[in-house]
Amino acid sequence: MDRFNSSRRRVVQALGAGSALGVLGACATQPAPMVSTKTLGRVLVVGAGYGGATAARYLKHWGGAAIEVVLIDRSPEFVSCPLSNLVLGGSRTIADQTVGYQGLRALGVTVIVDEVDAIDTSKKRVSLKKSGDQSYDRLVVSPGIDFNFGAVQGLDAEAQKTILHAWKAGQQTVDLRRQLESMPDGGVYVLSIPLAPYRCPPGPYERVCQVAHYFKAHKPRSKIIVLDANQGITSKGPLFTKVWNEQYKGMIDYQPTRNVVEVDARSRTAITEFGDRFRADVLNVLPPQMAGAIANKAGLVNANNRWCQVDWMTLESTAATNVHVLGDATLSAPAMPKSGHMANQHGKAVAAAIVEIMNGRAPQPAMMTNTCYSFVDDRNVIHVASVHHYDAEKKTIVAVPGAGGVSAAPNTLEGTYANAWAKNIWKDMFA
């Protein structure tokens, strides 16, 4: 099977895949799709986030009854990270961010709410905590990120109860909002940002806007200190800077190259690698990140001890056969952000690759787009967009030169678009 697939891949490369010609080449050489009711295979998808839920939905959408799809997640419902900063700003609730699995179940996806205990890629088996073992023909692992709490001294289990990240939407988002609500006017909110790569490049800066938006209306004497380990704002820099200097003038103290390596939970103090100390009333630390723990347990982490390398033609792991890894957990291709939008595109690329392979055809490389909207208040939005395609020579996905860009300025039309984006992408994932 594997040898068969790699020889297929060589055929695709010989045809000049990645260029528009690849499409016509495939047309000329591939047999007509077979309509069949027999089962082609069983796909397990681990993780029902932007990547995994999309993969499951599109495996059914394109694969039909012939492909059995089982989606596993420990969470009984999906809570979106994108737009969750607005819960902190006060214009959305966590319920607005939440979607159930009923649409996927109606399509014929088997959804199991359970935790994955172990993945044995040699035996093609996944062990669940409560529901026993599940076998697969193809495995899709979309575990998102986990935090390297050990990189921040003092951020132990006890300290994590009060020093929140809220970088996975859910209870932490609600709790951070409560901390901001309890903070007296004139208090200080400190946000620390890790070195890139991390989940959602513009996310921390949007969060600063959302907290500032809340403070401006309710606690105008309060201050925000941003301790950024990076040399500058990593996404939409000039746009965020302008908003901070104009709309939130005098409220935000942005400090680049301030890498927080230690916290003192009792005094809510962040300490940088040079020993500078910043005391906060609300301390929000985004620790350095890595592929979700289950990826490591399955032996799929093979880049910098943090991320999962994949073949960008099929998103198949370079560490194990018949296993695909998606989303934030991957070692990103050049100029590819770790975003929910991008993970959704990964999910479709994987679904297409698996449908093609299971039908005995050669998978074609995928096009991908990215559009990340950031709310600078409750209505005005800025975006960054890009288009990505497969480069057959470099054997990776690269940004299409000349395409993509950012907003000219914050505007309410893009606020409307951002809300419609959320509705459409959630429906695209969960049907």
Next chain:
Amino acid sequence: MKIRLAALAASVLCLAAGGASAQDARYLASVCANCHGTDGHSADSQGIPGLAGLAAPYFIEQMNAFRTGARQATVMHQLSKGFTDQQISLLADYFSKQKKN
């Protein structure tokens, strides 16, 4: 325009042959779904228009207007530049065959 027509003709031929291109079109079209809805069926057409059922020549014309700047946009003028004429033809053909919401 000649090139575009040629690309369109090629894609139509390809589709008529029932080759892999039928799948390529649906895979390519899924790239648009994040914002415009699955197979072009927008869940919030007041916010972002659906693409399902748009006439193919209209779709091509609009994409070209985004690319040249003849049609103002917030993001489509940036995204449209990432697609080839042939890809736009494939998309136009695919969305024209989807039922309107």
